[in-house]
Amino acid sequence: MPNDSLIIKGGIVYDPLNGVKGSIKDIYVKDGKIVEDLSEEAAEVIDVTGMIVAPANVDIHSHIAGPKVNSARLMRPEDHLRDPLRRKNGLRSGCGFSVPTTFVTAYRYLLLGYGTVMDPAVPPLKARHALEELEDTPVLDKGIYILMGNNNILYYLLKKGDKKSAKLFAAWLLKSAGGYAIKVVNPGGTESFKWGKIFNSLSDDTIWGIKPKVVVDILNEVACEFKLPHPVHLHTYNIGIPGSYKAALDTINAFKDNRLHLAHLQYFCYGGDSWATFRSESVKVVEALSNYENITADMGQVIFVDTTTMTADTPWEFTLHKLAGGRWSNSDVELETGSGIVPYRYRMDNLVNSVQWAVGLEIALLLGPWRVFLTTDHPNGGPFYFYPEVIKWLTSADARKEMIEKIHPKAKKRIYLHNIDREFSLYEMITMLSAAPAKALGLKEKGHLGAGADADIAIYKPKGSVAETLSRVEYLIKDGRVVVRHGEIVDASYIGRIIRVDTGVDDSALSNEVRELFDKFYSVTFSNYKVEDVYFKREVVKRVV
């Protein structure tokens, strides 16, 4: 390993979790960790005088790998043709735009100062696929969330009222698939679409005769009892449609006593009762959330760009296919979940899209950087490497005003954004990108620069504005290795870690009944279902029991 000791000298340090707000100090790195002190003789000294030193960024929700991302790549050759990347300096070639190749995904994240990215929607049956792609997404630390909200075995056990078996099964599933967190997508909705039905509710009976709320409750209990570092990561019902804010309010009310993360909240903050009356209701959702510090969210910001939507919310993708026309892919995964894919272009001259753009910024600005994290629900709202655009809007009221002049003229009456003056500071932006998502993920070694933290450090050259400053790192230190130097990637040859949770629930904890359900209804044998250790070449296992 080159240079196992580093001194990052003379930078202006921002470390929100440790209350450091722009102090000039040196950061010491040894064996991949941040340490209290180090002698200068043994270390490489990097002089960063005048530069901004911050924890590397953490993306809490970005669809970068796995079966549906790859299906989207297959569906959209024209998307790749517009954004090819040459092989250079030992880096692999590839293509970018809305569904970038794995290497390009890593390179672009690294240049934005990211050290950790979480893929939020993996069917356990296809977890190996996501993990293999992540192995080809070098340097970054990665984790996957395991889709459970439509799992037939879980529903079967809950219908029987066997809560104990249901909880053990969920904990076993998380461990067996190598997951970091539990993901729930439109509980009951994906299952219903397999029957040709569109279902959106927490409190109505699903096709299985149990209510989605019961499913989420039990998964919340699993997260709590097994002390999972990240709570249930919930994509609730009625995404993207007029009146979706009611689903957000219903969801907040249903789970207000739990720790919870609401995924891409922007899509659940719409009012109106038709596309014609579509408007922002972000204020109502923000009000409902303001009392519950235990609930976090990410933006799911929309960018005006041609992108690819993809989600396990299969009824929504089918609806979008009917609305938008054009190509549609869907994949139903036995006993577990499904996914849908539709290419989509957000247009400034479209009233609905204009409102969507404003809503994402409204919730972030109103709730603040500790509660709402920067995402575009990549690539659903737009590709992640448009984050600097979003940062510009979050840090400059003028930049927002300029945009509001450009969007659909009727939008202004349907949004609140023009009434919001708040501008995030550099400190707040760094909080939103690193400290806050790391905290929400329960990643104690990430998101800060205190002794014992992973030496994942982003170093920026100050430029004209916060957004310009944060648009590309001058240096990126990952695990103590200098990965980006003078704004160019110099070392991307190692694979990064898989961060996963060990719930301690082994096969022996599963009831015979669950084993029988496996044998009868899966198309692979039980012994070939669980992800083998070989898929975690470098890993961090969070033992939570």
Add this chain to the structure above:
Amino acid sequence: MREFCLITGRTIKQGITLHDGKTTEVYRNEVGIVYLNGEDMEELGIIEGSSVLLKTDYGQVVVRAVKGDLPKGMAFMPYGPWANMLTSANTHGTGMPDLKGIKLYIYPACEEVWDWKRVLEEVKSVEG
């Protein structure tokens, strides 16, 4: 001259003998073969198991003729070097050559079914 429609595809025996080896006699027996409709065979005067010379616009090959459950006018061959003497390399810009539905002419032959070496000789013999 009567025109036939050549369809290529998998057979179980092709799959099994593949693992004996592609240069083996058993493989030749199962893959160097054409299945024909029984009435067509009678019309052409072809005896079950005898050699036939097959010709298309793209090449020729000698294989064994066997009766199969096929519509009149259709010939079926297992995927393999023999069938590929007759297929077209033109992909019409798709990458996929014409591997099914090829115009075929059938002649009785006294030559033995070609072995893989004879097949490769024939491949090389044609000017390109």
Add this chain to the structure above:
Amino acid sequence: MKVENVVCPFCGCLCDDVIVYVEDGAIKGVEKACSIGRSLFLKHREDLSLPSIDGRETSIDEAINEAVNILRDKKHVLIYGLSSTSIEAQRKALELADLIGASIDQTTSICHGPTSLAIHQTGIPTCTLGEVKNRADVVVFWGSNPLEAHQRHYERYSLIPKGMFVTEGRRGRKLVVVDVRPTPSSRAADIFIQVRPGEDYEVLNALRYMLKGGKLDGEVGGVKVETLKSLLDIMLSAKYGVIFIGMGLTMTRGKYHNVEAALSLAIELNSHTRWSVVAMRGHYNVSGAGMVLLWQTGFPMAVNFSLGYPRYSPGEYSAVDLLRRKEVDAVLVIASDPVANFPREAVRNLLSLPIIAIDPKRSLTTMVAKVVIPTAKVGIETEGTAYRMDGVPIRVKKILNSIYPSDEEVLDRIIAKIKGEERNA
């Protein structure tokens, strides 16, 4: 020794319940596999390839050195095959192609390549095979003969098994087979529809037309319109239907247009009830080869790296076209036999080029190759990931030792030598 739940590395079914008996370092018995799978396991040591250069037997190291010399010297190398090796090896093949600016294509281009082209146009509603078992009450095999090409498909996934919601198994399902000829698979069908060769496109679009309320008389593609009407009724009455598409659509006249028609029909049926399409993939990891190509380059096949970034052009960078137009000056074949599988004109040009063949078994390609590098058989002598026809990734096992390195190791050593970093065996 009895080894259970072995994964069969032959076809896209990737059956993972096979039992293999091993004694004295050799396979002595096989249970549960189909006849082709049994043959694969029991004969895996027959007709093996040997390391050679220009037909002379040599060492693996010498063979690798010679391969490196060829790959270094030549201007435009074609890397071809990949469908019968592991993901691990496929990833290395892509890395090599990127490194030397090669063209890379996989066997899908002469298999379900047209299916990919159709998906570019329409997308695809699809499902895993367990979903077929659990939900499908109508299954249609179009241009596909599973009883010969995927022998356990009916038994394990699509026809016989009792599923969660299709509790009666065979009796709970309607089987429709559409083909140009009767086959063992069509004889098992409730309804067999015989289409005139080359007219699947017309038949599929007739169904689409009638679905939209259009009226037809007489016959289409040799099929009576009444028959098609009753097929459409069956399709509409399904709770969950699945169309399995085979080479009968991809290899005939129309190619991707045929598949596009099938996908469009399935997509349109989803406005009435649920329908999915699953491609009957041939080789056990042809699906995986497409996956790796997609995640590393964005494209499923026919990729050229000569400008330093991936360019995609089926019909241009696909293997048969590159050979037909004599555009490459060397060919690296990994786990495939293009000399046996390509049309004559492409083979003729292939024979005039230096071929490097990496393959555990003798094949027509190894017989004529300049360099032959034998390797351990994936799924018997070395492990790795393979993707089933429905995209489910499964770990194939190592049950025996081999004296030879794996495809992955060979490619890794070639890459290291080309980069100038010697790696020890």
